[in-house]
Amino acid sequence: MSSLFCSSIGKKLLMGLSGVFLMLFLLIHLTLNSFLLIPDGGEMFNAGAHFMATNPMIKIIEPVLAIGFLIHIIWGILLTVQNSKARGNDRYASGKKTAGVTWASQNMLVLGSTIFAFLILHLAHFWVKMKFVGDPLLEPVTMNIGGLETEVENAYALVNATFSYLWIVIVYAVAGVGLALHLSHGFWSSFQTIGFSNQLWRKRLTVIGNIYAWVVGLGFALIAVFQYLFFQ
Numbered sequence: 001m002s003s004l005f006c007s008s009i010g011k012k013l014l015m016g017l018s019g020v021f022l023m024l025f026l027l028i029h030l031t032l033n034s035f036l037l038i039p040d041g042g043e044m045f046n047a048g049a050h051f052m053a054t055n056p057m058i059k060i061i062e063p064v065l066a067i068g069f070l071i072h073i074i075w076g077i078l079l080t081v082q083n084s085k086a087r088g089n090d091r092y093a094s095g096k097k098t099a100g101v102t103w104a105s106q107n108m109l110v111l112g113s114t115i116f117a118f119l120i121l122h123l124a125h126f127w128v129k130m131k132f133v134g135d136p137l138l139e140p141v142t143m144n145i146g147g148l149e150t151e152v153e154n155a156y157a158l159v160n161a162t163f164s165y166l167w168i169v170i171v172y173a174v175a176g177v178g179l180a181l182h183l184s185h186g187f188w189s190s191f192q193t194i195g196f197s198n199q200l201w202r203k204r205l206t207v208i209g210n211i212y213a214w215v216v217g218l219g220f221a222l223i224a225v226f227q228y229l230f231f232q
C-alpha cells in the first residue's frame with residue numbers, strides 16, 4: 001500500500017484525491033464567507049461561524065482537512081521535482097507551444113507556493129485568534145438562533161476590522177487570482193487523475209473547472225474588496 005502512494009501514479013492519485021477534497025472545502029468556505037456580503041451587521045456570518053465552530057462533524061473534518069493540505073503540498077513538491085528531473089534538458093527542446101499546455105499548468109508549484117504563503121498569513125489573522133490566542137474583537141454577542149438566545153463569538157468584528165487595511169485587501173485580491181489560476185488547471189487535472197475523464201469529459205471538465213476556479217478565486221477576492229469599500 002505504501003509503495004503504491006510512493007510510486008509516480010500513486011503520488012498523482014493522492015494529489016488528485018486531496019485536490020478534490022480541498023476544492024470541496026473551498027466551496028463550503030466561500031459559501032459561509034459570502035454571508036459577509038449581507039448588510040445585516042454580520043448576524044448571518046456570526047451564526048454560520050458559530051455553527052461551524054460547534055458542529056461535531058466539523059470537529060472531525062478539521063484534522064482531515066489539515067492532513068489533506070499537508071499531503072497536497074508535500075506530494076506536489078515531490079512530483080514537480082521528480083518531473084523536472086525526468087524531463088532533464090528536454091524541457092525546452094522544441095521551443096514550440098504544445099496544445100492544451102497553459103501558463104497555469106506549467107506554474108502550479110509557483111502558484112501553490114503563493115497560496116501557501118497567503119494561507120500562513122490568513123490562518124494567523126483568523127484561525128489562530130479564533131481557536132487559540134483570542135482577540136478583544138471576538139467579545140461574544142447575544143443573538144437569536146432558532147428561537148434561543150445564544151452567545152456567539154463576534155467573528156464578524158474581527159474579519160471586518162482585518163479588511164479595513166488596504167494592504168491586506170490587496171494580498172487577498174492577489175491570492176484570489178493566484179487561487180483561480182491554480183484551480184483552473186487543478187480542477188480537471190484532479191478529476192482526470194482519479195480516472196473521471198475521457199475525450200468528451202475532458203472538454204466539459206475544462207469548462208466546468210474554469211467556471212469553478214474563477215467563481216471561487218474572484219469570490220474570495222471580491223468579498224475582501226467589498227468589505228473594504230462598503231462595510232467600514
Ligand code: HEM
Nearest residue numbers: 029033053115122126127130131155159179220221223224
Ligand atoms: C474573503 C476571504 C476569506 C475569508 C473572509 C476567510 C475567513 C476565515 C475565517 C474567519 C476562518 C477561521 C474559522 C474558524 O476558525 O472557525 C478561516 C479559516 C480557514 N481558512 Fe479562510 N477565509 C477566506 C479565504 C480563504 C482562502 C482563499 C483559503 C484557501 C486558499 C482559506 C483557507 C482557510 C483554512 C484552511 C482555514 C482553517 C480551517 C477552518 O477553520 O475552516 N480561506 N477563514
